[in-house]
Amino acid sequence: MLARHLLEVKGLCKWYGKYQVLKDLDFEVEKGSFVVIMGKSGSGKTTLLNILGLLDGFEKGSYIFNGQNVAKMGENQRCLFRNSHIGFIFQQFYLIESLTVAQNIELPMLYHGGYTAGERIDMVKESLQAVELENKFKSYPNELSGGQQQRISIARALVNNSDLILADEPTGALDWKTGLKIIDILVKLNRQNKTIIMVTHDGDLRKYATHCVFLRDGVFTGEDDL
């Protein structure tokens, strides 16, 4: 039987030293949903996103990803899992400056292994097509605008055909119009059944989500089903 939920989190607690950042969180994310997590700075949004992306660990609770208990995975297993199932989009884009656009997008496939050079090029082109930047194949990140760089980082997150895209304030460093373009791409991906979890301050972006949750001091304070 296929799991209906992509993510199932129960009783999740996270401490930084004596300070508890996340307090007993319970939630589920359905496949193909677009979840927006909102909250003030320091509410624990990014920490939650990092835990969901297997970049960070947690002290208490359980985390099931597509039926797999990821909490029990070793470091190398987590890396492999992250590479195959999760794509990250950061506020500051975080492309590697010394690599071309194509080489940046190719990286997850190189770490995954098993692709020929030809296959990698085809998949890079496909990803670039999804973000409408096919002509930037050989450009370097510093030759692109902020919006274009963010679209490239979306292409990088997509290239391994990830199940889940985690976006941490993806429009935070962009002007309103460019930000909307990014959201538009994310919405299109969501329509293609990609599960997206986005952290943002911007209340206006709620309307694009299928679910919206509010986090305050490490606790969910409300939920909108939109």
Place this chain on the structure above:
Amino acid sequence: MNLLELIHSAVLSLRTHKLRVFLTMIGIIIGISSVVVILSVGEGLKAQVNQSTEDTGANAITVNFEPYDLNSSDASTAFNRKDFQDLKDIDGVEQVNKSSSGLEGLTGVIESATFFNKQSYLTVNDYDRNAGVVSGRGITREDNDFKHYVVVLSKDHAKALFGNNVNEGIGKGIKIKDEYFEVVGIGKEGSGLLAMQYDYVPEFAKNLLENDTVISSIDVNIKQGYNSDSIFKKVKKELEILHPDVKGTYTKGDPKAVSKAFEKIISGITTFIAVVSGISLFVGGIGVMNIMYVSVTERRREIGIRRAIGAKPSAILYQFLIESIFITGMGGILGIGTGYLASLILGNFLPFKPVMTLGILAGSSITSIAVGIIFGIIPAYKAAKLDPIKAIYR
């Protein structure tokens, strides 16, 4: 990532800091090239010693004399040139010669020379094309053909005999051993191997001086198919008959013993100097380590991003290690090239040609890669152990 992809990735990262990488390489280039020069000079010297003992032949024995009483003069009378013919008559003996030390062409005959009450010890060699006469003339073929007793003195020896104005010595007669030689020229200061002060006489005169020297051992060449032990027994018996009064025993030795010992000394000295120059390689390695640390610190965010998109800690370790090996490996290649050129140039100023062996090439390449691993592993380990969250968000 496979090895090729790792190397490609290392090149992409390093090319953003070309000058920094090149400056870091300089330490390795200097280290490797100096080791290459020293080893190839050492190999060249060994080859020269081998070459000079080749005439001795493989099928030869050396006969030495060990006196019972070390203070007696028996050792000086144990052999003489008249023995050679008698020994040659033994069945199986092809040739008998005074032992070669294996250093012919590198050393001369040391003799005392006097000019009135002044005395100096000369290192007499025969005519050398590269003698470099600074005043007067050199030794000519005619001097040898017409048996002219002439000598070209080295500057220092001329100073000892004639005072500071060495040119005054030209045309004067000096006594070397029992013969008078006319000084016809003054040579340059210190020439040849180890800047020896050679004094040159015609070949016939050098042979004469040499013949009068005491024979301490002889080389006996054995004909094909004869056993060296039985020939030695016969030679020993004959020598005991020829020299019934000497108190001691004739022993068999390896004709190449001296050259082998000399080779051993060269190897020892070469290794020692190579190790000393290896210190610059160590300093170069520290430079590589330093630059790799800087690189890890500068690229913390890149490391974090790579980890976020699925790089295992080992992939990060290999990436930085390959970068370090690439720097030292390239430095090694350039160092080998520089060392080879330097030894070619140096060959023009030495009495022998430095020899670049496959062993030197392989050793230098392996050393440069090893330096990359040794000095790159700690920064690479540090990079691999970075917490991805701290690396991304600082």
